[in-house]
Amino acid sequence: MTQTQPAPMDGLAQLRAMVAGVLPTAPIATTLGMSAFDVPERGRVRVELVPDLTRHGNPLGTVHGGVHSTLLDTVCGCAVHSTLAPGERYTSLDLTVKFLRPATDASGVLRAEGTMVQRGRRTALAEGRLTDADGRLVAFATSTCMIFPADDGAAG
Secondary structure (H helix, E strand, O other): OOOOOOOOOOHHHHHHHHHOOOOOOOHHHHHHOEEEEEEEEOOEEEEEEOOOHHHHEOOOOOEOHHHHHHHHHHHHHHHHHOOOOOOEEEEEEEEEEEEOOOOOHHHOOEEEEEEEEEEOOOEEEEEEEEEOOOOOEEEEEEEEEEEEEHHHOOOO
């Protein structure tokens, strides 16, 4: 009797399996306290974070820019991830973040949404928006990702 292997999942199925708790989430999500991870459709991802200045603060009393950047890198990368075919991987080539207003624990829930702008065979471009609880834009990012076969040996 032979056991059949499950068909490899595409990127959208992988992300949705993480949301459902079937696959583990990225450790950085736990480290920062990200929540409400959602993949409403291929090429679009959302995540939330409740800012806590004892964990996320800088010496000036605002949320550290690295937290903004990590949220935006997550949603941009995952937007691209959601478009991967079985056997494809990706890695970020760049991330450009524009900080538009400070966030504090009084900002309420920070919401990041990433959208894939353009996908080619080897690269993809995504954008991310980070807003506060009042819907004000806190930061904006663009990211380019390289797409490659899983057996190519490139970093992931």
